[in-house]
Amino acid sequence: MKKHWRGCLFSIFSIILALSVTGCTPSATSSTTSATSSSSSSANNVHAVVQKSPHWSYEGDEGPEHWGELEKDFVACGNGQEQSPINIEHSHLEASHTQQPLQVHYSTTKVSILNNGHTVQVNAASPSNDIVVDGTKFTLKQFHFHHPSEHQIDGKNAEMELHFVHQSDTGSTAVLGVLIQSGKENKAFNRIWSKLPKDISQEAVLDEDVNLAALLPKDLHSVRYNGSLTTPPCTEHVNWTVLEQPIEMSADQIKQFAAIFPDNHRPVQQLGTRELKADK
Template identity: 35%
Template sequence: MNQLSFFKVIILILAISIGSCSKNEDVVTPEEIHWNYEHPDWQTQGFSECAGMIQSPVDIQTSTTIKADLPDLGFNYSAFPIKIIDNGHTLQVNNNGTNSVVYNGKTYAFKQLHFHYHSEHLLDGAASDMELHLVHQDPATGALLVVGYFLKKGVANPLFESILSHWPKQKETEITTTTSIDLTTILPTDKRYYTYIGSLTTPPCTQGITFCILKAPLEVSGAQIDQFKARYDHNARPVQPLNSRLLYEDIL
């Protein structure tokens, strides 16, 4: 069995054993239960799955990743008006268009994007300045696919600026704007990635989610990072044990 076939088998086994996931990251917590990043022992606060063996984020150790020719990420993105909410944990943009990603023969509809400061995933033990998650869902099964970006300090990013400039004045109230963003503008030329099976990084920490973390970082300015940090200076879950999971690295 070659590495790619083995990779597919592992995903299938995990998907069957864990079951389909039908909830979106950062919008799934029951309103009556309040959680925070200062006390991330969420399993003691009513979210038992947060103590599971297949949790995210993780430290991506490149010396131990399984190098393989992995399936391409096929991005089908187009411009859509910003629908934005400060949900009390991060700044989130919800989709109201037809954006999607095709991965390993399945189409995942784009649901929302959000940000973390600093990065949740580590790369060889080091955090990046921020992390962006693009959350997608298979309409047929409810399974989630999260495409992640490491954000690093550099030149200002126009898409990030458009999002920051529409930060709602009131938390937990979605606003719709006439400003459109196009996710194709942040797609890197090099679309190789790291991938593994993990969980939501927020309660209820639902397991069985495919993470694809792009290897090419996305530049944002120091001023943009500071603007986000002024609102959320710590909304990154600590890294979780990899346990027996396999972490793959796309090399071709």
């Protein structure tokens, strides 16, 4: 009888011990899944959510200097260590002997154009548009515009900046930045500019396809660094590629966008200990 009770007590103690160990050990699978899901959501939703009463803006109490205080999910905007945009100083550039040339595979595709309250966002219908950065393929999700530019070159902003937002199969984000300076009319943008939506939540679908490759400069030499999304939640671990050669738009084209968004840029952030790698 005593042996029987001893056996029962030992079994109960073993069960309690097992439950205690399980409850105090984090699930690696759950943690990994959550992190990937968060990264994926950030890339897909950057600028994508239409908000009639935005939780953030580019001025006042909800401006960039306050983003980190507005929502608990925005804390990286205030205390992140690898934030974007940055000032690209040529004196800080390091020539990379291992960096592979950027590969861009953009095609002609149908697009829809959305005013989401923060920018004009263009969504490509075809999933066949991608870039390859150092051997990793990133599929284009959308592209949008900032006025003036967010990145600076040697302390100076360009008139505008174009961001192509991509995502890899594993959920990593890569953004291709193209500076826009005032000059000749850029006919490659005429179809998009003819349908620029002026009102928030207004969306237009173009009847004719747009050649995305024609939106880029001929020279694809670039500067690369590790950064973040330039809008809340300012998610980090974003692979940034900024083309060295800008494209041109006419003063009228720039004015047309500025009439909708007079200022939708985030000021430059500290580079810190990050490296700026340039093509050789």
